Amino acid sequence: MYLGIDLGTSGVKAMLIDDGQQIIGSANGALTVSRPHPGWSEQAPADWVRATEEALDALKAAHPAALAAVRGIGLSGQMHGATLLDRQDQVLRPCILWNDTRSHVEAAALDADPRFRAITGNIVFPGFTAPKLAWVKNNEPDIFAQVRWVLLPKDYLRLWLTGEHMSEMSDSAGTSWLDTGARRWSADLLAATELEERQMPNLVEGTDSAGTLRPELAARWGLGSGVVIAGGAGDNAASACGMGTVSDGAAFVSLGTSGVLFAANGSYLPNPASAVHAFCHALPDTWHQMGVILSATDALNWHSRITGASAADLTAELGEGLKAPSGVTFLPYLSGERTPHNDAAIRGAFAGLGHESDRVVLTQAVLEGVSFAIRDSLEALRLAGTNLSRVTAIGGGSRSRYWLKSIATALSLPVDVPGDGDFGAAFGAARLGLIAATGSDPVAVCQTPATAETIEPDASLASAYEEAYGRYRRLYPAIRDAVTG
Known part of the structure; x- marks a missing residue:
């Protein structure tokens, strides 16, 4: 058995x-x-530790024998978070997350240094880790002076699981400190x-071993000794491993909290001017490119909170058939x-509203805006040199057929549904634990799942x-x- x-x-x-x-089963915290x-x-x-304990306790209750047979564990995690520890591995302040934009001034200052784009292959975005440390230095100097370790979120879980201070290439590529080509x-x-x-x-590769499970935790959940913890991956690279998006030209669109258009590359193809992320993949000697939007689902x-209707009810009101855009436009820049x-400073907007703009029209505009x-x-x-012929849809938002029809038509690309x-x-992550x-x-492990259907662009629209x-x-x-x- 293997655990992700x-x-x-x-x-x-x-x-x-x-x-x-x-x-075999899954559980959440x-x-x-x-x-x-x-x-x-x-x-x-x-809270990450508490939520992980909740999930593993639930797995043990539901599948004790299967959990006891685990040989490898893979980790995936939200990227870019600044988790700061002192010499005793004590947390110095709350982790500053990927969608925090307070360090936009520091990010611009670092990005003005040409070495950052040249070495990392990326713009220094406010959400990345390096400008967050610059913000801490400028605004919380006493904390900055105590920093012994800077860890990404999933690597803090690794420290708790193994006692090791380790990371891997795909997550570390989002810090603005990694030489992405040289890894x-x-x-x-x-x-x-x-x-x-x-x-x-x-640093290790995502497919390598990066420690073993501490005996006291193995005993708590009934696991044996020597359980391997894989290097793992940042969440998007881990999703790519789950989807089999590991070969050159394969791509997916993820509709999660944020939105991602992810393309696997057989070589390193940076183009910072396009604002595309060029990161290491979780597999050795592979890279990927991503376009990232901060607010998808x-x-x-x-919109659901504002209207008081559930997201499922809102999308159901649109019906099955894709509608022509109404003239109401939504910019989904709620977090920049x-x-x-x-x-980082731009915010969302509706434009083109009229007396006839009811809830259905606004919902349609929100989906179209994303x-x-x-x-x-x-x-x-495309500006960065990657041309796609199709994409696969993943993430919670992909349960909406209307949304997938909208995306297929907006991209003029077929969208495969697993x-x-x-x-x-x-x-x-579980696949990486297996490897x-x-x-x-x-x-061979990271195969593509079977396609259930393909949603074609609506040529009439x-x-x-x-x-x-x-x-x-x-x-x-x-x-x-x-x-x-």
Whole structure:
């Protein structure tokens, strides 16, 4: 048996699979986000441990024999979080999360140093880890002076599970400190934020062993000795492993809290000017590109809170058939935006509202706005040298057929829907645990699931969607100065 643990923003998911990669069971532990000031987003690392304990306790209650047979554990996690520890491995402050934008000034200052783009292959975004440390140095100098270790969220769980300070390439590529092409820490970039390599965890590939489960935890959940903990992956790379998106040209679109258009690459293809992320993949000698939007299902969930209707009810009101855009445009920039704007200060907007703009029209605009934001990422990928022929849909938002029809039509690409099963980050993490424990060939393990159906673009609405996308593109520069001041 093999276990995948995915540390997300809203919860921890633990999944058990067997040697044949059949899912035996899964369980969850809930998390909440603290937003003490506008633009801030934090979590207490102790809550990650508590949520993981809840998930594993539930797995033990439901599948004690299967859990006892686990040989390998893979970790996946939300990326970019700054988890700061002192010399005794005590947490110094709440973790600053991926969607926290307080460090936009520091990010711009680091990005102005040409070494960062040249070495990392990426813009220094406010959500990345390095500018967060610069913010701590500028605003919480007493805490900065005590920092002995900087860990990413899933690697804090690894420390709790194994006692090891270790990370891997895919997650570390999102810090702005990794030489992404060479797959190693950059001493120059660390020095630019007044840090040293000794404050970073040791690096392995995601398929390698990165410690073993501590005996006291193994005893708690009835596991044997010597359970291997894989290097694992950042959440998107882990999802790619779950989806089999590991070969050059394969791609998926993820509709989670954030939205991601992910393309696997057989070589390193950076193009920072396009605001596309060029990161290491979880498998050795592979890389990937991502366009990232900060609010995907988060935008629909916001709309749900405002209207008092559930997200499922809102999308059901749209019916089955894709509608032509109404003329109401929604910008889903509720937390700022990454691809393609790199704008932490921009905020969302509706435009084109009229007396006839009812709840259904607004819901349609929200879904279209996210679809057009993903189209922005597709255009950015094309500028970075990657052309896609189709994508596979994953994430909670992919349960909406209407949304998938909208995305297919906005992208002018077929969207494949996997067969029944959960092929997300927890499943990908479990696959990495299997590889690390058995030495199996990573590509052979990370196969693509069967496609249940393919949603084709609606050719009859192609011109209407293209026109609506043009309105969407014009709206950002039109409101940017008014919104950001």
